[in-house]
Amino acid sequence: MRMIRNVLIAILVIVVVGVCAAYLVVRNGLAADQAPNAVETAVARRLVRLSIPSSERALTNPNAAQGDAWKEGEDHFSDHCAGCHGSDGRGDSEFGQQMYPPVPNLTSADIQHFSDGELFAIIQHGVRWTGMPAFESEHTADETWNLVSFVRHLPSTPADTEHHEHEHGHQPEHEHTHAQASAAGRTIAMDGTTFTPNELTVKVGDTVTFTNKDPFPHNIASAAAGMKSGDVESDAQWQFRPTKPGRFSYVCTLHPGMKGTLVVQP
Amino acid sequence: MKLQMRICVCAGLFMGLATMASAQAPNDAQIAAIVVAANQVDIDAGKLAETEGSNAEVKAFGKQMVTDHTGVNKQATELVTKLHVTPEDNPTAQSLKSGGADNTKHLKTLKGAAFDKAYIDHEVAYHQQVLDAVDKVLIPNAKNDELKELLVKVRPAFVAHLDHAKMVQASLAK
Numbered sequence: 001m002r003m004i005r006n007v008l009i010a011i012l013v014i015v016v017v018g019v020c021a022a023y024l025v026v027r028n029g030l031a032a033d034q035a036p037n038a039v040e041t042a043v044a045r046r047l048v049r050l051s052i053p054s055s056e057r058a059l060t061n062p063n064a065a066q067g068d069a070w071k072e073g074e075d076h077f078s079d080h081c082a083g084c085h086g087s088d089g090r091g092d093s094e095f096g097q098q099m100y101p102p103v104p105n106l107t108s109a110d111i112q113h114f115s116d117g118e119l120f121a122i123i124q125h126g127v128r129w130t131g132m133p134a135f136e137s138e139h140t141a142d143e144t145w146n147l148v149s150f151v152r153h154l155p156s157t158p159a160d161t162e163h164h165e166h167e168h169g170h171q172p173e174h175e176h177t178h179a180q181a182s183a184a185g186r187t188i189a190m191d192g193t194t195f196t197p198n199e200l201t202v203k204v205g206d207t208v209t210f211t212n213k214d215p216f217p218h219n220i221a222s223a224a225a226g227m228k229s230g231d232v233e234s235d236a237q238w239q240f241r242p243t244k245p246g247r248f249s250y251v252c253t254l255h256p257g258m259k260g261t262l263v264v265q266p
Numbered sequence: 267m268k269l270q271m272r273i274c275v276c277a278g279l280f281m282g283l284a285t286m287a288s289a290q291a292p293n294d295a296q297i298a299a300i301v302v303a304a305n306q307v308d309i310d311a312g313k314l315a316e317t318e319g320s321n322a323e324v325k326a327f328g329k330q331m332v333t334d335h336t337g338v339n340k341q342a343t344e345l346v347t348k349l350h351v352t353p354e355d356n357p358t359a360q361s362l363k364s365g366g367a368d369n370t371k372h373l374k375t376l377k378g379a380a381f382d383k384a385y386i387d388h389e390v391a392y393h394q395q396v397l398d399a400v401d402k403v404l405i406p407n408a409k410n411d412e413l414k415e416l417l418v419k420v421r422p423a424f425v426a427h428l429d430h431a432k433m434v435q436a437s438l439a440k
Contacts, residue, residue: 192419192421192422192423193420193423193426194422214337214419214423215338215340215420216333216336216337216423217333252426254330254334254430255422255430256426256429256433257422257425257426257429258422258426
């Protein structure tokens with residue numbers, strides 16, 4: 001009895017979805033010059049994730065511990081991906097927003113919410129009915145994992161604002177000096193297995209730079225703040241751009257007791 | 267047999283560090299040799315844990331010990347080169363080295379969980395005793411400011427290693 005009921009419900013759902021889809025096509029055609037609405041975007045993203053086999057979804061990035069893997073991914077990204085995704089991954093490229101669906105902002109929470117394995121699968125196999133090609137014949141798995149590292153690194157990089165310059169060209173000089181003046185105030189040293197200053201107050205969107213002055217790697221991690229640096233080698237830096245206000249304590253998971261606090265003002 | 271071996275290793279370690287504490291105040295060249303030996307002992311044990319450890323946390327800890335202590339040794343070597351100090355071998359450095367060799371020899375006879383436990387127990391004891399030596403012998407006796415600074419700077423990392431080793435030890439005991 002129950003099985004018959006489930007089959008009927010399934011058929012009903014398929015018919016309703018089909019009718020809705022047909023209605024949308026008849027009404028709007030198949031042109032690409034409209035943006036998909038929020039429901040369509042959410043359903044499509046959900047379907048993309050569901051279509052990835054759980055064995056791939058559960059994969060973890062074998063290069064995650066290499067602090068500089070993202071740099072190799074970055075070179076590749078700027079050659080092959082930036083054309084559509086934009087060099088800063090925000091999707092604000094020449095074609096990015098004219099496609100259907102438009103190229104997503106890779107730094108957004110929606111995309112960062114994908115697992116490493118899901119990002120890997122999308123780069124390898126592409127996404128049907130979107131502009132995302134499959135790259136498995138072009139990339140080794142290692143290269144693709146470096147790209148995953150780069151996608152994870154993107155939220156901590158500043159947005160590329162070059163194409164907006166003409167809009168407020170009258171004030172860049174002032175902004176420049178402002179940025180230089182306060183850059184020193186947004187640097188945290190990792191020295192003597194201690195974060196210095198131990199507490200720093202910044203604003204949403206500021207770039208915070210962590211510099212490792214110790215002769216061995218450290219990392220910076222806070223689930224609440226969305227901080228996850230991976231290994232930052234000796235003399236290397238890691239940058240983070242807070243996206244939400246709050247008071248966040250972070251740690252180096254390699255050295256228990258090495259803690260700091262980042263206060264992010266709106 | 268194994269128990270005897272363990273007692274020997276612990277006794278060796280204890281005697282090495284006891285020598286360090288009771289020996290007359292080491293000079294900077296001797297301190298440099300002690301620092302290098304102390305790091306090297308932990309690098310050797312860490313390398314063994316990376317390959318022979320069975321628990322993932324133990325392997326990761328061993329790998330980190332290799333990375334961190336290699337980094338410290340590199341900086342120590344750069345400093346003594348800059349200061350034109352030649353590390354001078356001494357009984358403390360020697361007993362650290364022979365204690366380390368005894369430990370790795372003992373660890374090589376063990377497998378699986380027994381290896382993990384013996385390695386991490388030794389790491390806890392070793393970091394505790396090295397920290398004592400850093401505080402009571404090495405820092406107070408270092409004459410050169412830069413050498414003293416280096417010891418002060420790396421000390422918190424050894425505290426973190428000790429805490430980390432205790433965490434791994436506790437999780438193995440579960």
